[in-house]
Amino acid sequence: MIKHCTSLAFSVFLLFCVVTVVTAQTPQQIAQKAFRSTVLLVMEDTNGQPLSLGSGFFVGNDQIATNLHVVKGAARGYAKLVGQKTKFNIAGTFSRLLQIW
Secondary structure: OHHHHHHHHHHHHHHHHHHHHHHOOOHHHHHHHHHOOEEEEEEEOOOOOEEEEEEEEEEEOOEEEOOHHHHOOOOEEEEEEOOOOOOEEOOOOOOOOOOOO
C-alpha cells in the first residue's frame, strides 16, 4: 500500500512538473500577447494640441478601457496599437465608476 501511494504521489509530481514546463512563458512571450490588446491613447484639446497621454486595453470590439484622468477634458483623441503606426480616431467616451467597499 505504501509503495502504491509513493508511486502515485511521484506520478502526480511528474505530471505537475510537465504541465508547469509546458505552460511556462518567457517575459517576452507574455509581453507579445499583451501588446496585441494594449493601446497608446493621445488625447487633444479643442485646438488639436496634446492634452494627455495614457494607455488602455481592449475590452471588446471597438471598446478600450483606460483611466478617467486620461480622457478627462479632452475634445478628441486617437489610439495606436503598441508597435503600430496606424492611428484610430476615438469616436466617443463613456465612464463607469465602480465603488468598492
